[in-house]
Amino acid sequence: MEIIERYTSAAMKLDDLRREKARLKDEVIPEEVKRALCEIDEEFEPLEREAQKELEDAQVEVVKAVLERGQTIKGSTHMAVYRKPSVTWDTELLEKLSQKYPEIDLARKVGNPSVAIRLNK
Numbered sequence: 001m002e003i004i005e006r007y008t009s010a011a012m013k014l015d016d017l018r019r020e021k022a023r024l025k026d027e028v029i030p031e032e033v034k035r036a037l038c039e040i041d042e043e044f045e046p047l048e049r050e051a052q053k054e055l056e057d058a059q060v061e062v063v064k065a066v067l068e069r070g071q072t073i074k075g076s077t078h079m080a081v082y083r084k085p086s087v088t089w090d091t092e093l094l095e096k097l098s099q100k101y102p103e104i105d106l107a108r109k110v111g112n113p114s115v116a117i118r119l120n121k
Contacts, residue, residue: 007117 029037066073066080073080098104 062073062080066082070082072082094104094108098108
């Protein structure tokens, strides 16, 4: 369809612009600056990995505490929001039951359709 090809064209154009921008930036950075940036990355990589692990460990503890308490925990900067479990229904079974008990259809709500755009595999 023409409309999806227009979307593809726009996405590819944006991707090409971003790549060209990165290439031009890379060209203007002198080699000694690139090496210095690499050294900084190497210096901070283990520190960032350690900090990321610390964050993940703290997140596990926060989630566990919120689930145990069944309520939101609020701090000075972050809050962990407790959400009640969602209720689901066996639609197939309810549709069969509604043939026998039409009153069940009174509780039926149909939402709006949605669209997700993704790359073809």
